C-alpha cells in the first residue's frame with residue numbers, strides 16, 4: 045500500500061481527494077496523505093480536528109472483490125491493522141472500541157472512517173480514512189475533545205517521528221488485507237476480539253432506532269456487535285457505543 049501516493053500540504057479532507065481519485069481509476073493501495081485538513085470528516089457527520097504537522101491524516105483506496113454485505117469487515121480489519129502498526133512502533137496499550145476507534149486508557153487516539161461506493165451488490169471501492177493524534181499538544185485542543193482524546197506523544201512522553209509510523213501501519217494493513225482476501229473474516233474477528241476494550245462490559249449502544257444496554261459479547265460473522273440484554277442477544281450493526289472504562 046502507498047506505492048502510489050498523493051501528498052497535500054493542506055486540503056479540506058483527504059477523503060474528498062481520495063473519492064475523486066478513485067473515480068478517476070486510482071489503483072488499489074493508492075494513498076492520500078495531508079499535513080493539515082481544514083474540513084476533516086469524522087463518523088456520523090462529525091468534524092475531525094486536523095491541525096498541521098501534529099497528526100497523521102490519510103485515506104487509503106481499496107478495491108476488494110467482496111459483496112456489499114461484507115463491507116463492515118473492512119472497518120474492523122482497518123482497526124486491527126492500524127492498531128498493530130501503532131503498537132509495533134510505540135508499544136502503547138491501545139484498545140479497540142467498536143467498531144473501530146482506538147483508545148488508550150479510554151481516550152481516543154485514532155479514528156477511522158470507512159466510506160464506500162457499491163456497484164449493484166458488489167463493493168466498487170472503499171476509502172479508509174485514518175486520523176491519528178501523534179504529536180499534538182492536547183492542552184491546545186478545543187474544549188469538546190480535550191477530555192476525551194489523547195495523543196501518542198502524550199502517552200509515550202516523547203515525540204514520535206511520523207514517517208516510520210505511516211510505513212508500519214501501511215505494512216500491517218496490507219498484510220492483514222491480503223490474508224483477509226485469502227482466508228476470510230474469522231481471523232480478523234479473533235484479533236479484534238483479543239484487543240477490544242469493551243467485551244464482557246455493560247455498554248449502551250445508541251442506534252437510530254433507540255438505545256440497547258447490555259453486556260458486549262462478541263462479533264458475529266457480519267461484524268455486528270452482539271449485546272446480551274435481559275430479553276436475549278441483539279446484534280448491533282451501526283451505533284455509537286458508550287461504557288464506563290473506569
Ligand code: BTN
Pocket residue numbers: 056057058059081083084085086087088090092094100101102103145154155156157173174175176
Ligand atoms: C471518527 O469519527 O472517529 C473518524 C475520523 C476519521 C478522520 C480521518 S483523518 C483522514 C481522513 N480524512 C478525513 O476527512 N477524515 C479521515
